Amino acid sequence: MWSDENKERISKAIDVGRTIVHYGWIPFIIYVGYTRSNPQPSLIKLISPLA
Amino acid sequence: MAAALNEKGTAVPPTLVTPPSPSSSASSSILSTVASPFTSLATRFGNWKAGFNLPNPGSVENLQREVKQTHLTNFIFDGARADLTKGLSVDPAFQVTHSFSFGAQSAPSSYHFSAVYANANLLLQGGVGDDGNLNGRLNRQWSSNNLTKVQASLTSSAQAQNMIILEHDYTGSDYSINFKAMNPSPINGTGIYIGNALQSVTKNLALGLETLYQKPTPDMDEFTTSYLLKYTGDRKDWIATAQLQPAGILQATYWQKLSDKVEVAADLQLIAAPQRREAITTLGAKYDFRMATFRAQVDSTGKVSALLEQKYGPSFAFLFAGEIDHLKNAAKVGVGVMIESSSLTPEEMGYPPQGYPPQA
Numbered sequence: 001m002w003s004d005e006n007k008e009r010i011s012k013a014i015d016v017g018r019t020i021v022h023y024g025w026i027p028f029i030i031y032v033g034y035t036r037s038n039p040q041p042s043l044i045k046l047i048s049p050l051a
Numbered sequence: 052m053a054a055a056l057n058e059k060g061t062a063v064p065p066t067l068v069t070p071p072s073p074s075s076s077a078s079s080s081i082l083s084t085v086a087s088p089f090t091s092l093a094t095r096f097g098n099w100k101a102g103f104n105l106p107n108p109g110s111v112e113n114l115q116r117e118v119k120q121t122h123l124t125n126f127i128f129d130g131a132r133a134d135l136t137k138g139l140s141v142d143p144a145f146q147v148t149h150s151f152s153f154g155a156q157s158a159p160s161s162y163h164f165s166a167v168y169a170n171a172n173l174l175l176q177g178g179v180g181d182d183g184n185l186n187g188r189l190n191r192q193w194s195s196n197n198l199t200k201v202q203a204s205l206t207s208s209a210q211a212q213n214m215i216i217l218e219h220d221y222t223g224s225d226y227s228i229n230f231k232a233m234n235p236s237p238i239n240g241t242g243i244y245i246g247n248a249l250q251s252v253t254k255n256l257a258l259g260l261e262t263l264y265q266k267p268t269p270d271m272d273e274f275t276t277s278y279l280l281k282y283t284g285d286r287k288d289w290i291a292t293a294q295l296q297p298a299g300i301l302q303a304t305y306w307q308k309l310s311d312k313v314e315v316a317a318d319l320q321l322i323a324a325p326q327r328r329e330a331i332t333t334l335g336a337k338y339d340f341r342m343a344t345f346r347a348q349v350d351s352t353g354k355v356s357a358l359l360e361q362k363y364g365p366s367f368a369f370l371f372a373g374e375i376d377h378l379k380n381a382a383k384v385g386v387g388v389m390i391e392s393s394s395l396t397p398e399e400m401g402y403p404p405q406g407y408p409p410q411a
Contacts, residue, residue, distance in 0.1 A: 007238050014237075018213065022205045025177045025187045026166060030147075032175060033168040037140035046139065046147060 105225035108257030108281055111247040112229065114292050117306040121316035122335040123346040123358045127372050129383035130155030138393040143170035156383065183207035196222050226250040239269040249279060257281040261294075299323040312339045353378035366391040 002010070034046060083090075109116075119125055132152040139145045145168050153160035165178035165186075172192035179185050189201045200218040214234060221228045228248045235242040243266075249259035259279035266272040277296040284290065289307040301321040308314050318333040335348035344360040356374035363369070372385035 002238060010238055018205060021187065021203060022185050022207070025185060025203075026164070026179055029166045029168050029175045029177050033139065033143075033145035033166065036143055036168075036170075037145045038142065039140075041139040045137065 101224065103225070105251035105254065107222060107225055108227060108249045108251045108259075108283075110220060110222070110227045110229060111249050111259055111261060111279060114249070114259075114279060114281060114294070115302075115304050115318075117290055117314070118292075118304045118316040118318055121306060121314045121337045121346070122318065122333060123348050123356060123372075124333070126346065126358055127356055127374060127383075127385070128152070128155070128370075128387065129157070129372065129374075129385040132370075132385070132387040134387070134389045136389070136391045138391065143168060145169075155385075198222070241266045241269060247279075249281065255283050255285065257283075299325075313337070314339075352376075366393070 030046065034040065034043075130152060131154050132150065135149045137147050139147065145166075147164070147166045150163040150165070151161075152158070152163075162181040163178055164180075165176070168175045174188070174190040176188040177185065178187075184207065185203070185205045187201075187203045187205075191199045193199065198220040200216075200220070202214075202216040202218070204212075204214045206212045216231060216233050217235065218229065218231045226249060229246070231245040233243040233245070235244070244264040245261065246264075247259060247261035249257050251257045257280070259281070261277045261279060263275045263277075264272065265275075275297060277294055279295075280293045282291045289305070291306075292304045294302045299322065301319075301323075303319045303321075304317065306314065306316040313336065315334075315336045317335075319330065320332075321330045322328065331351055333348060333350040335346065338345045342362045346358045348357070349355050354374060354376050356372070358373075359369075359371045361369045361371075368389040370385070370387035370389065372383070372387070374383040376382070
C-alpha cells in the first residue's frame with residue numbers, strides 16, 4: 001500500500017506529533033483556560049499549589 | 052461499526068440501526084433514484100420503530116456504571132494522599148489539581164498535576180506525573196447525538212506503552228452505537244478496533260453486541276463478539292446487566308437503589324474456560340449522608356474493604372480507606388485529604404450570597 005519511503009515519513013511524522021502532544025498538551029490547556037476564563041485568574045494562582 | 056459510520060454522513064433518518072441500503076453515499080440524482088425504494092423503506096422502518104417510543108438504553112461503556120459508582124474498587128487507595136484542587140473559572144469550567152501521594156505499598160511517592168477545561172461542547176483534560184507520563188483527553192460534542200473522544204497516554208521512556216484511543220459515540224432515540232480504535236496504525240492497519248451497539252427492545256430490556264477486532268501484527272487478526280443484556284426496572288430503581296464473551300466469561304451485575312441514601316450492588320464474574328475455572332462475587336453498599344459518603348464491600352476472595360469520605364464544609368474533605376485480605380493475611384490503610392480552593396468569590400461561583408458557610 002505504502003512505499004517504504006512513505007512509511008518512514010509517516011512514522012517520523014507520528015513520532016514528531018507525539019512529542020509535540022507530550023510536551024505541549026498541558027501548556028495548551030492552561031493557555032486555553034487562562035485566556036477564556038471569566039474572570040481571568042492571575043498566573044501565580046494558576047501554577048502554585050499554595051497561593 | 053459500519054452502521055455507526057454510515058449514520059454519520061448520510062441522509063438516512065437517524066432512527067435506524069442498520070441501514071440495509073447502499074444509499075449511504077447517495078448524492079447524485081441517479082444514485083438517489085436507484086436508492087429511493089431503499090431509503091423510503093428505511094424511513095418507513097424508522098417511523099415504525101419510532102412508534103414504539105422506546106427509551107435510550109445508555110451506552111455500552113456505561114452498562115455497569117451504577118455498579119461501579121456503588122462499589123469502592125475504583126475509589127480505594129492506600130498510603131497518604133492530598134489533592135489540592137483550584138477552581139479558576141466556573142463557566143467555562145477551568146480548574147487545576149495538584150495531587151501528592153506517598154507511603155503506598157504498591158507505588159512510590161508521586162506528584163501529579165492535572166488541568167481541566169470544559170465548556171458546553173468541548174472538554175480538554177490533561178495530567179502529568181513526576182515521571183513525565185502524560186494522560187490527555189479531548190471530548191468534542193458535535194451535536195446532541197454525536198460525540199468524539201480522543202484519549203492518549205504517553206510515556207517518556209519505552210515506546211511500547213504509549214496508547215492512543217480514538218472513539219466516536221452515536222446516541223439514537225432508542226439505541227447507542229460506539230466505535231473505538233486503540234493504537235491504530237496508518238501504516239499497516241495494526242491495532243485494536245471495537246464496535247458496539249445497544250438497542251432497546253422493550254421499555255425495560257436492551258440487548259447489545261460488542262465486536263472486538265484485534266490485529267497485533269499485519270498478518271494476524273482475530274474477531275471476538277460478546278453479547279450484552281441490560282434490564283432496567285420500571286421505576287429505574289434497579290438494573291441488571293449481563294455480558295457474555297465467547298471464551299466462556301460471563302459478567303453479571305445487579306444494582307438497586309433501596310432509598311434516597313442507600314444503594315447496593317452485586318457483581319458476579321464467571322470464567323469457565325477449559326484451562327481455567329473460577330468465579331468472583333463482589334457485594335457492596337453505598338450510603339450517602341449529608342456531609343459524608345460511606346462505601347463498604349466484601350468479595351468472595353476474602354477481601355473486606357470500606358471507604359469513608361467526610362466533608363467539612365464545601366471545600367474540605369477527609370478520606371479514610373481500609374482493606375483486609377483475609378486469605379492473604381494482608382491489609383491496606385489509606386488516609387487522604389481533598390482541599391478545594393477557589394480564586395472566585397461565592398457570588399461568582401454561582402452560590403447564593405447568603406447561607407454560604409464561612410471558610411475555616
